[in-house]
Amino acid sequence: MLTMVLVGLGAIAAWAADVSGKWVAEVPGRQGQTQTTTFTFKVEGDKLTGTISTPRGETPISDGRVQGDEISFTQVIEAGGNQMKFLYKGKVSGDEIKFTRQREGGQGQAREFIAKRMPS
Template identity: 40%
Template sequence: MKTRILTTALLVFCSFIACFAAITGLNGKWAGSVKITQDDELPLVYNFKVEGDKLSGTVLSPDGNDLPIADGVLQGNEFAFTVKAGKYTINHTGKYYGDSVIVAADLEGKTFKATLKRDK
């Protein structure tokens, strides 16, 4: 019985460590673009910083300013945060896949999705 409990505890601990190690790979600069209209694309640059289950960092605005990431949380390989851009608060959700990140930004009821790759 003790062996079974110890084995279960060890598996849970190892799973936690593996998830934590995987999501810390989100740290760093990620770039991509999002289609705003049929003809217009907006470049995106996110700089993520992972600290435990908290996510911070910046998002590069179209005018070249860094906007801080706020209320960033991580759960498994998924994350969520907000960015204030002028009078707008833009809610973001995302999923980390190791070699790419999918980010969805909700602005006034419209969702924009983008695939980001690590920026070198």
């Protein structure tokens, strides 16, 4: 019985949502405008890599992780000689990810949005 429980717990710990592929979202910004953003993800085990594409360009994600149905990663943006870090946390539900994006250090308002999987 104990073996079955341990095997079951190992399977739960090893399970990670399959978010590999492209996802698109309308990400809210300042003053109520939105920006179409495409996320391209690749998952290997619990490691998440990929890029974020906006009309302004493409940036890689870093520190990406997938744990069960939750994902997290960081985006670093260079603007006017300054670096800004944004922390993303998301919960996967089928073909949607409900995200919260927060600037590192808690600066600014956290933004919530939903990304939808693009057909492959």
